Amino acid sequence: MVYTMKIYVDGGCRRNGRPGSTGAAAAVVEYRNGGQKAWTRILPRRPPPTNQRAEITAIILALQLALEKIDELHSNPKINVKIYSDSKYAVGCMTDWIYKWSQNGWINAAGNAVANQDLIREASRLDDRLRDEGKVDYIWIPRDENVDADMWCNQALDDAEDQY
Structure with a gap:
């Protein structure tokens, strides 16, 4: 038996690259019955949040949720996780570049x-654990197909700005 999960992710940063930036990430699990549940995470102030850090954090959040789901399942099925993101950077990190970077000692083509090596390595570690249990696909989608994750990310950004 295969348990399938569809997770939509988004990360964002207000005042990206400037002092006082605020970052957040969201992951929305879509259930077969059409329902969904969202989780969010506010990025720490150090290192300074950026859009790219937020997008990778959203991937990490999705991977953590999938691993938690595996622990909850009693029948020990294989898992098939599809993570949808509107970030070409995040999808590229997880599907192409991560393998080259790890082989090159985490040095890029330049x-x-x-x-963002700290977050990418964490995502890689979680991805490896999840792949031991089944399959993981990272799928780029246009921004207008990611409205729920975007909405939750923006809500988390609003909450973060209220905290600071």
């Missing part, structure tokens, strides 16, 4: 250290 000869520099890979940016």
